[in-house]
Amino acid sequence: MIAELGHFGLILALLLALLQSSVPLIGAARRNLAWMTLGRSSAVAQFLLVTAAFAALMHAYVTSDFSVQNVFENSHSDKPLLYKITGVWGNHEGSMVLWVFILSLFGAAVAWFGDNLPPALSARVLAVQGMIGVGFLGFILLTSDPFHRLVPAPLDGRGLNPVLQDPGLAFHPPFLYLGYVGFSVAFSFAVAALIEGRVDPAWARWVRPWTLAAWCALTIGIAMGSWWAYYTLGWGGWWFWDPVENASFMPWLVGTALLHSAIVVEKRDALKSWTILLAILTFSLSLVGTFLVRSGVLTSVHAFAVDPRRGLYILLLLLVAVGGSLTLYAWRAPALKGGGLFAPISREGALVLNNLLLTVAAAAIFWGTLYPLFSDQLGGPKLTVGAPFFDIVFRWLMAPLLVAVAVGPLLAWKRGDLLGALQRLWVALAAAVFVGLIALYIAGGGPVLAVLTLALAGWMVLGSLSEWGERIRLFRASLAESSRRARHLPRAQYGMTLAHLGLAVTLAGIAASAWQQERIEIMKPGDDVPIAGYMLRLDAVDKVQGPNFTAERAQVSVRKGGSVVAEMHPEKRFFPLQQMSTGVTAIKTNLLADLYLALGDSDGKGGWTVRAWWKPLVPWIWIGAVMMAMGGVISLSDRRLRLGVAARARVPRGARPAE
C-alpha cells in the first residue's frame, strides 16, 4: 500500500512539474502575477510529493518488503540497518528517486529563499526547474519504476553488492547528486536570463550561492568517492581516471570556472555571455555524466544495470536540455550587452586565465573519456585512454593555474600591477624555494616534478596568506588595527583564502605520493617486514563471523624502535549470498602519513600475501578537499553577498570599494 502511495506521489509530482514548467512561464511573458507565483507553490508541493515517494521507498527497504522488486533485488533482511537505508540509492531506480528528490529540494529552496527575486525571474527559473523535473520524473515512471511489485513476494532479497556496503560509499551518492543537481539551479538561472535577455550583477549575486552550494557538495562527494576507492580497493590508489570519475570531475572543473567567472559578472558586469555558457555547460556535463554512467556506452568499473531504452531516454533528455539551452544561447546571447572593460593584467584577466585553463582541462578530460567511443563509432581502432594521457595533460594545464592562484587575488580590478603583485609575493617565493629544499633534504632527492609540485604548494600557501596579510595590513599597521581589519573582512574573503589553502594542501598530498614506500610480501604468522622505519609483524590470521559475511582477519603489530605502536587488522571478507570477496584495508594515520595494509590471498601453505604501503601526506588530499568545501560554506555564510541585494546595501553599489 505504501509503495503504491509512493508511486502515486511520483505521478502527481510529474503532473505538477508539467504545470510548473508552463504556467509561470506564460505568466512571466504576460506579466500575470498570479500565474507567476504558481511556480513557487508548485515547487514546494512537488518537493513534498517527491519526499513522500522517497520516504515510501525507504520504508520498503527498512521493513524489507520484498514484494517490491527493487527491494528484492538490492536488499536482504540480514543487512545492517544503515545499509538497508543507503541501499535505497545503491541501485539505478532508487538513485534516480534520490536525484529527483534533491532536484525538488533545490526547486523548493529557490521558492523559499527567492523572496528578493523579481517575480518574473523567479517564475522563469522555477519553470525551467519544472522542465528538468518533468524530464527526470518521466524517466523514472517510464523506464525505471522503483515501486514495481512482485507477485508472489519472494522470501528474501538478493542483497546489496558488498562493495557498496561501506559507510564512505553510503553517503557518497547523496553528496554527488547534491552537486550535480545543484548545478541545475545555475542552469535554470542562465536559461531564465537568456529568456529575459538581461544579465546584471544582481543576477550573478543570486546565482552564485546556488553554484557555490552545489560546488561544495560536489567537492565533498568527489573527495568521498576517492577516499572510498583509496581505503577499499586495496591498491593504495585514490584516483583512476575512470570514465565515471571523470564524469563527476568535469562538472567540478567547469563549476569551479563558473564560480570564478560569476565574480566578474557580479563585481565588474563583464564576461556575461561566457558565464551563462558556463552555467549551461556545468549542468549539461552533469547530464552527460548521467548518460554515460547509465547507458553503458563506456567501460567503467562503476556500472549500473544497463538498459538501452534508458540510454535512449536520457539521450533525448540531453538533446532537449543541452541542445535546447544552447540553441537559446546562440539566439539570445549575442544581444547581451558587455560590461566593464579590463586590461589583460588585472583581476578579471587572472580570472579569465583561471576559466580558460579549467575549461580546457575539462575539455581535455572530456576528449580523453569519449575518444575511445568516438574512435570506435567512426570506424577507427578500438582503444582505451588511460591514466598516462590524463596525467600528462592535466598536470601541464594545472601548473600555470596553480602558479596564478597566488597572484590573481593580489591584482587590482580593471588594471593590475603584475610586478607589484609579484613583489608582494617574495615571501611566497622564498617559501616555495624553502619547501622544495626541505623536501629534497628529507627525502634525499626524489623526482624533480614532485619536489617542484611541493614547492608550488608552498608558494600557494604563502601566496594566499600574504594576500590575507595585505588585506589586514599585517605588520604595516598596528596589531590592533590589523585585528580590527581581520574581523571586518567579509567572510567571502576568508572563504576564498581557505579554499585556496585547501587546494595547496591537496596538491602537497598528491605530490608527496612520489615518496611512498611499498612492500608486497608473502608472510607467515611470525614473519617481520620492515617499511619506512616501522617493523610489521603478522601475529595471526583469524576467522571472524560478521552479520552477513565471514572474514579472515589478520593481526599485524606495528613496532617502532622495539615497542609496539599499533595493532592493525586488515581483513578479507567473503559474502556468501553474492559469492563475492571484498578487502577491508587497515590504515593507521598520523595525518602526516598513512601506514596502509591490505590482506591478500592465502598461498595455501600457511602464508598470506600482505601489501603494505607507507604513504606520506596522503591524508592531506582529502583534508585539502574538505578545506575547499569549508571555504565554500564560509563564503556562503557571507550575508552581505548572499542576501544583501542592492536594495538593502547601506552603500550604493557603484560606490562599493573595489576589493
Next chain:
Amino acid sequence: MRRALYLLPVLLVAVLFLLFRMALRADYDPHAVPSPLIDQPIPAFDLAGTEARLSGETLKGQVALVNFFASWCVPCRTEHPLLMRLAEEKHVPIYGIALKDKPENTQRFIAQMGNPYRRIGLDENGHVGIDFGITGVPETFVIDKSGHIRRHYGAPLTADELRDDLEPLLRELARS
C-alpha cells in the same frame, strides 16, 4: 562572424548526439576491447633487462608471448603460476616486460615466484607500455614469427583461456 561563434556550442553538441546515438545500438559492446595493434608489427623498443637487453629484435623469428607485469601488481601474482606452467610444460618462449618497477623489486618478485621468462625488459618509465597501448598489468600479447601481434589479452590469463584460446592459437602459429 560573431554570431557564428555563438552557434559553435550547439553544433558541437549536435555532433555529440549523433555519436551517442550510434553508440546506443543494441549490439555495441564497449567491453570488447581488442588491441588496436592486432595484426600490426610490434612497436619498436629496446629495453635494458635484468640480464640481457630485450628489444624487438630478440623476438624475431619465433612465436612468443610478451607479458607485461609488475611486482606491485597483485593480479600478476595470480597469473604467475599459469605462466610458469606455460613455460615449463609447453616450452612457450615468454618475454616479460616489467612495467614501472624498480629492477631490484623485479628481481625479488622473480626470486620469490619463479621465473617463466626467457628475458625480462625493464620499462621503468612505462613508455614501452604506452607504445603497446596497455591499460594496466598484467597484459599479454601473442607475437608470430614475422613479429606481428596476433592476440592481446587485456587481463590476467585464466586457465580456461589458456586451454581454449591461447594453446590452439600457439599451435596454429607454430605450423604456419
